Amino acid sequence: MLIRKLFKFEGAHIVRNCSSHRCRENIHGHSYIVEVFITSDKLDRGYMVMDFVLLDKVKELVDSFDHTYSLWREESEELKSFVYKYNRRVAEIPVSPSAEGYALLLFYLIDKILQNTAHENGEGNVQLSSVRVHETATGYAEAFREDMKLVDFDIHDIRFSEAIREEWKNDAWWKQLVK
Numbered sequence: 001m002l003i004r005k006l007f008k009f010e011g012a013h014i015v016r017n018c019s020s021h022r023c024r025e026n027i028h029g030h031s032y033i034v035e036v037f038i039t040s041d042k043l044d045r046g047y048m049v050m051d052f053v054l055l056d057k058v059k060e061l062v063d064s065f066d067h068t069y070s071l072w073r074e075e076s077e078e079l080k081s082f083v084y085k086y087n088r089r090v091a092e093i094p095v096s097p098s099a100e101g102y103a104l105l106l107f108y109l110i111d112k113i114l115q116n117t118a119h120e121n122g123e124g125n126v127q128l129s130s131v132r133v134h135e136t137a138t139g140y141a142e143a144f145r146e147d148m149k150l151v152d153f154d155i156h157d158i159r160f161s162e163a164i165r166e167e168w169k170n171d172a173w174w175k176q177l178v179k
């Protein structure tokens with residue numbers, strides 16, 4: 001059985017090397033919608049795949065990209081300095097921030113969060129099925145587990161600035177993922 005939970009963030013980026021010159025040459029933003037699809041072979045005692053409330057860390061993660069500049073680590077030192085000088089909320093990431101890049105990055109992180117979520121209400125084999133990132137009303141990218149072979153990074157390649165981290169209720173979940 002499949003469940004889906006929707007999250008949102010307002011994010012800014014440039015996507016280098018793409019075909020669209022508007023997109024690759026200009027800092028711009030989108031109202032992103034992130035859909036997280038989760039499956040299980042069993043229902044918990046509440047007749048749920050898993051309670052949506054257990055996705056609170058996923059909410060915190062997605063909210064970390066809200067009013068945040070997503071800075072690809074391959075950007076020039078000049079742009080990096082500019083971004084850090086004029087923005088408090090910066091996510092430095094190992095993928096270019098296309099819809100595809102976000103979908104892969106979020107799949108990687110949400111999968112880790114789910115693996116670190118205690119399931120104590122009779123849940124079955126809870127699995128992340130896919131992460132769909134809508135960049136506009138007309139375009140989205142969706143990452144599945146097999147797509148993770150398209151990228152090569154680990155959690156140490158992802159950095160949230162101090163201003164983002166200080167808004168987290170606590171950083172235990174992030175420390176757990178890093179461990």
Ligand SMILES: Nc1nc2c(c(=O)[nH]1)N=C([C@H](O)[C@H](O)COP(=O)(O)OP(=O)(O)OP(=O)(O)O)CN2
Pocket residue numbers: 015020023028097098099100135136138139141
């Ligand atoms: N496969 C992808 N294509 C594009 C992406 C992307 O992430 N993956 N991103 C962009 C740009 O960021 C752009 O801002 C959005 O472009 P587009 O979909 O063309 O947006 P419009 O609102 O102009 O779309 P219309 O359908 O023409 O209204 C570009 N491509």
